[in-house]
Amino acid sequence: MNPQLFPRQPRRMRQPPKEVLRDQLATAADEVIRLRAENQRLRDAANSTTEQLRAALAIAEGGQHGHP
Numbered sequence: 199m200n201p202q203l204f205p206r207q208p209r210r211m212r213q214p215p216k217e218v219l220r221d222q223l224a225t226a227a228d229e230v231i232r233l234r235a236e237n238q239r240l241r242d243a244a245n246s247t248t249e250q251l252r253a254a255l256a257i258a259e260g261g262q263h264g265h266p
Contacts, residue, residue, distance in 0.1 A: 213219075
């Protein structure tokens with residue numbers, strides 16, 4: 199059983215200073231920019247590989263159709 203008849207509400211944590219929040223926001227924004235660039239690089243590499251595989255498959259299929 200709780201020894202207090204009317205327990206107090208938990209205290210709210212104080213908000214950090216604006217400078218700290220700005221620094222955190224800038225860090226998060228830099229990370230988003232970095233991840234978007236990495237994502238685009240990976241997407242471009244995947245698309246390039248896909249095109250190479252399609253071209254190789256087209257050549258292979260073309261060669262098989264010419265031989266009985």
